[in-house]
Amino acid sequence: MLFARSCWIVLAAPALFAQAPISWTPEFSLQFQTVSAVTPSPDGKLVAISLSENGSEQGTLHFFEADTGKKLADEIPRVQYPTGGGSAAWTADSSGILYTRYPHQGERPEADENFFQEVWFHRLGTPPSQDKYEIGKDFPRIAETVLDASEDGHWTLATVANGDGGDFAHYLRDAGGKWEQLTRFEDGVKHGSFGRDNALYLLTLKDAPRGKVLRLPLGGAVETPSGAAAAAPLTSATVAAPEGKGVIQEFAPTDDGLFVSTLEGGPSELFYYPRNAGRPHQIPILPVSSVSGLHSWRNNELLFANTSYLKPSAWFHLDSSQKDPQRTALYLTSPITFEDIEVVREFATSKDGTKVPLNILRKKGLKLDGKNPTLLYAYGGYGINLTPGFDSTRRVWFDAGGVAVVANLRGGGEYGEAWHKAGNLTRKQHVFDDFIASAEYLIKQAYTSPARLAVEGGSNGGLLMGAFLTQRPDLARAVVSHVGIYDMLRVELDPNGQFNVTEFGTVKDPAQFEALYGYSPYHHVRDGVKYPAVLLTTGENDGRVNPAQSRKIAARLQAVTASDAPILFRSNASAGHGIGTALKERIAEQADVLTFLFDQLGIDGARWTF
Numbered sequence: 001m002l003f004a005r006s007c008w009i010v011l012a013a014p015a016l017f018a019q020a021p022i023s024w025t026p027e028f029s030l031q032f033q034t035v036s037a038v039t040p041s042p043d044g045k046l047v048a049i050s051l052s053e054n055g056s057e058q059g060t061l062h063f064f065e066a067d068t069g070k071k072l073a074d075e076i077p078r079v080q081y082p083t084g085g086g087s088a089a090w091t092a093d094s095s096g097i098l099y100t101r102y103p104h105q106g107e108r109p110e111a112d113e114n115f116f117q118e119v120w121f122h123r124l125g126t127p128p129s130q131d132k133y134e135i136g137k138d139f140p141r142i143a144e145t146v147l148d149a150s151e152d153g154h155w156t157l158a159t160v161a162n163g164d165g166g167d168f169a170h171y172l173r174d175a176g177g178k179w180e181q182l183t184r185f186e187d188g189v190k191h192g193s194f195g196r197d198n199a200l201y202l203l204t205l206k207d208a209p210r211g212k213v214l215r216l217p218l219g220g221a222v223e224t225p226s227g228a229a230a231a232a233p234l235t236s237a238t239v240a241a242p243e244g245k246g247v248i249q250e251f252a253p254t255d256d257g258l259f260v261s262t263l264e265g266g267p268s269e270l271f272y273y274p275r276n277a278g279r280p281h282q283i284p285i286l287p288v289s290s291v292s293g294l295h296s297w298r299n300n301e302l303l304f305a306n307t308s309y310l311k312p313s314a315w316f317h318l319d320s321s322q323k324d325p326q327r328t329a330l331y332l333t334s335p336i337t338f339e340d341i342e343v344v345r346e347f348a349t350s351k352d353g354t355k356v357p358l359n360i361l362r363k364k365g366l367k368l369d370g371k372n373p374t375l376l377y378a379y380g381g382y383g384i385n386l387t388p389g390f391d392s393t394r395r396v397w398f399d400a401g402g403v404a405v406v407a408n409l410r411g412g413g414e415y416g417e418a419w420h421k422a423g424n425l426t427r428k429q430h431v432f433d434d435f436i437a438s439a440e441y442l443i444k445q446a447y448t449s450p451a452r453l454a455v456e457g458g459s460n461g462g463l464l465m466g467a468f469l470t471q472r473p474d475l476a477r478a479v480v481s482h483v484g485i486y487d488m489l490r491v492e493l494d495p496n497g498q499f500n501v502t503e504f505g506t507v508k509d510p511a512q513f514e515a516l517y518g519y520s521p522y523h524h525v526r527d528g529v530k531y532p533a534v535l536l537t538t539g540e541n542d543g544r545v546n547p548a549q550s551r552k553i554a555a556r557l558q559a560v561t562a563s564d565a566p567i568l569f570r571s572n573a574s575a576g577h578g579i580g581t582a583l584k585e586r587i588a589e590q591a592d593v594l595t596f597l598f599d600q601l602g603i604d605g606a607r608w609t610f
Helices: 394-399 417-421 429-444 460-471 497-504 510-519 548-560 583-601
Strands: 009-011 022-024 033-040 046-053 059-065 071-080 088-090 096-101 118-123 132-135 143-149 156-162 168-173 179-183 189-194 199-204 212-217 238-241 247-253 257-263 268-274 281-283 289-295 301-308 314-319 326-331 341-349 355-363 374-377 403-407 453-458 478-482 533-539 567-572
Touching (some): 033 088, 046 071, 046 088, 096 143, 143 189, 168 189, 179 189, 189 247, 199 247, 212 247, 238 247, 238 257, 247 289, 257 289, 257 301, 268 289, 355 394, 355 429, 374 429, 394 403, 429 460, 453 460, 453 583, 460 478, 478 583, 533 548, 567 583
Parallel strands (some): 088 143, 374 403, 374 453, 453 478, 533 567
Antiparallel strands (some): 009 022, 033 046, 059 071, 088 096, 096 118, 118 132, 143 156, 156 168, 168 179, 189 199, 199 212, 212 238, 247 257, 268 281, 301 314, 341 355, 355 403
């Protein structure tokens, strides 16, 4: 996911790991457009790129020659839209591409044009009107489909999500173009990846809440009526990596084993499982860090990215016979360092006794006197994990004497699917209780005080901010909420709202209606309450959350607050949900956020300089 409208495409072959990457610029300008997805062809000669404008996430697929940047005439519209997204996968001979497609005008009623995602096939050099339908007519209205091809291009896997609730079905296509369904939503399979041993590896939660990886043979195991090779049935899969202490996040099959990254409460661990052998061995990574992008590109070698709160992201190379990973030439640098900062993990106790992890970034030797300006951030939804990540702009906050805290609330997946389910549908209040407990902990431990505490979140985290400020307006001085959801009784009527029903629930169900109304921020803004200072931000092109949600609650808070703290609303005409927002726009917004926080928390601007 790239967060820039004008960009350079960087290509690097494995042989270049010890060299500088090469830059590649297409022959036509990508100015004012967002690169949403990049899919290189198996022969390395072409690149398919989905482009959208002004942060809208409405993607059109374009094709370029990899060596020259020359743009081909082929253009495929409506391959991507929020939240269903979009995806593409090449055929083995690089002559055609499978892609996700939304209904074209007239194919479905207007209300359904941004739903009912299907998979189609395009042969290069032909007009899109001649493209061939593949699968999808029986998918849910709120399907979100991701396509992935095997290394040789002979197999294609379609992973179909039933909205945002976390249930997936999988479909497999062979080289002859025949599809078969491998898993159903109730099977608990979350992810699939092709191995080079003619097998498909599947991450499942069935009878394994923290996940286990299955190996399913491909080709020749079953003969279909047409005679085409198919996968063996799911019941014949063997266990490649059993359930362990940590929650399995990613995996990468090798010639003789499996690399697996896990997570327990936020930070990652990395393991190698030799095939048909005993216990796995652990691979050293940065402390309190996150691992991502696992990819085995030959033999038993692994590439992966590793980043922490204190170190920028770098790509590492490892052979299973090595003890320590080696950093490649693909790494980020930073103009600043965090040598004076430390990360401590502490735990708040929620209302029902649940322990909630807090990642506290603070200057070494910090005095706990209750006077430190502190910014608490969280999300808590969709099974999304808040893992360690490097942000150089935190330097401004630390130089101003600030403490930064990231809370791993229920609703995320930091402890597995049970942690997610404990904070969705009718259990959403647990998320807010966890966040309130986190704020109370920081105050009780004398990190800060209500007058020096600020909170921040976005999207589902914006809902969290709304619930926090309406349930406990006394706990913080300032609230920053980005592209949030606030009227929970009408959210499913918004353009993207149906995708959220599997996570939040629906007003059509009595129990879910009661839960939604019970915490809906807009409905719990009360007259005469002294609300903290609030900064609400949104983008006018947001296709995921209706910008009117932010406008409504801003107007309501401005009308009724009894405090003299400001209620501010910031809207951006050239942005959407934040994906694809131009760098200068992001800088401008962050400057406004810091100005707001410094003003409200009483931070002396003379203490820091750029």
